[in-house]
Amino acid sequence: MRAVQLTHYGGEDALQFTTSAAKPTAKEGQVLVKVEAASINAIDWKIREGMMQQMAPVTFPATLGGDLAGTVVEVGPNVEQFTVGQTVYGQTNPFSGEGSFAEFTPINATNLAAMPKSADFIHAAALPLTAVSAYQALVETINLQAGQKILIHGGAGGIGSFAIQLAKHLEAYVATTTAPEDTAFAKELGADEVIDYSTEKFEQILKDVDAVFDTVGGETNEKSYAVLKTGGQLVSMAAAPNETLATEHGVTASAQQTRVTTERLQKVAELTDQGVLKPAIDKVFSLEQTAEAVEYMRHGHHRGKVVIKTTD
Secondary structure, three states: OOEEEEOOOOOHHHEEEEOOOOOOOOOOOEEEEEEEEEEOOHHHHHHHOOOOOOOOOOOOOEEOOOEEEEEEEEEOOOOOOOOOOOEEEEEOOOOOOEOOOEOEEEEEHHHEEEOOOOOOHHHHHOOHHHHHHHHHHHHHHOOOOOOOEEEEEOOOOHHHHHHHHHHHHOOOEEEEEEOHHHHHHHHHHOOOEEEEOOOOOHHHHOOOEEEEEEOOOHHHHHHHHHHEEEEEEEEEOOOOOOHHHHHHHOOEEEEOOOOOOHHHHHHHHHHHHOOOOOOOEEEEEEHHHHHHHHHHHHOOOOOOEEEEEOOO
16 A cells, blocks of 8 residues: 655654555444545654654654545444445544555544545545634634634644634634735635734734634734733644633633544534535645645745645
């Protein structure tokens, strides 16, 4: 089987393309998917570099990758909701060693859903982690309402680009921070106010914001508490809550651990088919170019999602 495997922790050379990886099978509660496309997330290069090894070490050689879109080719025991030949999308476990940077991958049925009818494999593969992250934060945690004001950090990134679209669908006022070259892109997504973080200080521009969705962390996260109104909410993908600042400003803060579930994927598929969520594809690589693609993602110059087309 063609796959890209991690042979050791390190840089770009740690990921090696092979044509002789063992083809996995669907275990109980799983389906085996013929992967048509996979997308890259920050977790992939973090695993590659060994940043996660204390929490979740992998056994070498390990096939990396989480997000995918493809076709069901095998259904494991006790799986009734999926059938062979069905087009699906979702997220497999990137720590399992049997990830989505391969021709075939096993995935738990609870992390899978029918593909959006309006999306091709490339665009469907761009959705799982990033679109579900935006949905989980804005709809489930923040409960963003029409007329409220939200600040989205990293509006041009994979998660941020979906968050802007979803927030506008919810009829909120959207402010976002981006690099100067991404200002026009963020406006095209629907942002009402785009702040160039290289020359402008959002904490001096904004105040009385109902919610902040942070995908950046660090100082950006810490400075965000001051722009919230009393009772506001801060949800971060990149930093733990600072309880001292939360108490000082009278707000609530939480760190989101995104869970890609069938139910959330179904909601994302509905929003995609309604035209609310439109995946922004920065660049498409071949499976053989996966090591290069992960390195490209690592340097953070992407706008939207980086996708791997696993079939010729």
